[in-house]
Amino acid sequence: MVFRLHDAGPELLRGVLLEWGWEEYHDRRWEQEDWNFHCMHNLKTMRATFGSSLYDFNPKALILPDNFTRSWLSNTRVRGSPSCYWICKPVDLSRSRGIFIFEKMRNLLYDCAVVVQKYISEPLLISGYKFDLRIYVCVKSFHPLTVYIYQEGLVRFATEKYTLTSLSIPYVHLTKSSINKLGPFYHAPNERVVGRGCKWTLGKFRHFLHSQDVNELLLWQRINNIITLTLLTITPSSPACHNRTELLGFDILPDVSFWRSTRNPH
Template sequence: MAASLVFRLHDRGPQLVREVLLERGWKEYDKRKREDRDWNLYWRRSEFHSSEYHSLLPWERLNHHPKTAGITRKDSLVRNLRRMKATFGSALYNFSPTTFILPNEYTSFLAEYNTLLPNRERSVCWICKPVDLSRGRGIFLFRDIKDLVYNCSVVVQRYISNPLLISGYKFDLRIYVCVKSFNPLTVYIHQEALVRFATEKYNLSSLSNVFAHLTNTSINKRGPFYKAQKGQVGSGCKWTMSKFRYFLQNQNINEPFLWQRINNIVTLTLLSITPSVPDCPNCVELFGFDILIDTKFKPWLLEVNHSPSLTLDCQTDLSVKKGLISDLVDLMNYTPIDGLRYKAYQTQRNVQTSFNANISTPVPSLPKLKDSNFQQKNEKSSKMQHEKTKRHLPPIETLHWILGSYSKMNVVKTGLSSRQMKYAPQVTNRDDAETQDVMENEVSSSVLGTQGKRSTFRPSTDSWRLHVQEVKPPIGQHVPPIRAGGFIRTFPFNPATLKASRVKLDVPVVLQELQKLTARVASGRLEETTGEGEEEDEDCFDSLLWGPEDPPLLSQWFNTKT
């Protein structure tokens, strides 16, 4: 019988993660009964310390990548998207409203405000948001600059005053994005999402009515009309993405093109920080992208949420989020050997010395496997193409789980590293129901390995980190699965983007491929590819078009030879 995997939750949950993992047969970490590092998944709402990333053991996973505040903090998101727009052009990076960071850019905002004054009859509105708050806190709308009052860093954004409405109510989409890896970039978007409604009818003559202009559930569930029937919207303030797809069927639009534009927003936003995120193969991250669609069916990025809410306010939440978390766990590449944790290692006589101290530490290694054919079988299975409709991930090589999901590495000598990076807290746009005080307490109290029973086997964790050399794998080998449950792989999406992301991300090539794909989807030309004249490796790699209820293969839309 395989050993159970163990999860560790930081204070207060989230309860949904606990329920899903227990149902899957996991055990919850108990510091009174287990060793300090006797766990497989550590889940917390706030970011981890830098030292925690550097001391990860092979069987451990964290639910955050390091240094992602570049998109989850509102002012950082603005700066990064501006930089990408200046570098690669406004034709691509045109999905974010005009935004200013105050107080530093007040003069620039004032100039833009005065330029638009003659157009006041066209209802030019602005929305002000604190850079480090979430759940709608501190947000207000204004037309007259005299109403702009703030006492902290804020972003002031031109308000999208022509949102698409359903029965007169404003809504946005909460899209769930999983970044499996930043190096190489590997992105999945979930087929299910939340459609979040305001609970009072949209009205530009009443900018102070938060129930008409904000879609945050934390606000609207307290509104006077939350439980009332609201036309097609119904009671409450949420739909599933499946219900929204049904609504779109009657809108006479190129639906695949809409989905592809939303997909582009996700990819282009992630590209803005990918080169700066440190490589950490044992991490996975779930982001919440908030997308608004206007009356011309153009999608706009509103913000990106770190730790999107996993609370269950209604049945819609349950139907979306429970499957979401289960599918996320499937993407973490756990194998039976992960359940052994410490037991998978044995002390060897080989001793390494610390860089700055004469501290001898035994170097652990994997035990000999009883089944001599085990590795050969796994090596063979790792090269097989993942079945497109299969929910669970295929087996992977014994050592492969240490190094990441699909990068092919050569393992060289192990050694100690004395580098200890200082922790620099990052204030991000968290969506979970926590106060700022709670977030600060989480950061100050989180130190791995400081609680619980002491292990009788305590080698230096730094000595367990393998120094690796990358070797370019052949295209078509060790590619990320095309899907995991409801998660659809959206990047890389073809052989060219796979190659462009393998060693050093080639952003211009990625952007060129995105434009070609988008143009083909916009044209509506769905084709069956014959494979004639194509390179052999293309037969090994395909992707699905995220968004439609039954996602088609991209090979039907996109031919790199055209």
């Protein structure tokens, strides 16, 4: 089994694959199509290539320390404007480990490569709890682009009610189940709408949308657009290989304005 990491790739992934006995692709040893797994990073080119009006769904982000400009972060908050919050994520960790949210520059402390993104401080809430959608996608081909979106998936909830006064509590701001299953309210009945635990199926979420008079078709059209536009950014650099099938998970975080625009008019 041969793996290929674009632009070096995360060291954690390389180490795991090598430990499993995989071999890393090298163009002097292997042919162009002699690989089984290919990992790429292209999010930085989205806005620059296609414009911010089209690619407006991805929060502003920096990869640190390579792109670190303290003045850039400082100047994003204009005097007299509302507070601006940021979320810091280690590059080589998974399951929300090492993530923290900050407002003051003095609180940005890190000892490894991280991604800093503008925090979505007004997420859509259900019964006061933050949530996101995990959408599963199969890319059968990039040339031509052929995408299948699985109709079922997950809705993942934080297990403590959302507030910006508690930035250090992960069970308020993070929705990953690996984090929230350790929280003190994981087994509590929460609000009646959410119930126990921290997950719904997408089927249950659709039923909730109907009860709230939400235009479900418009919501999923926008999600489909996000998935398609994201995949289009890597299509030009993806080799035309017949042996390639990508299985991807997209995390979609609706915000308050997104919700308002999908409500059916009365």
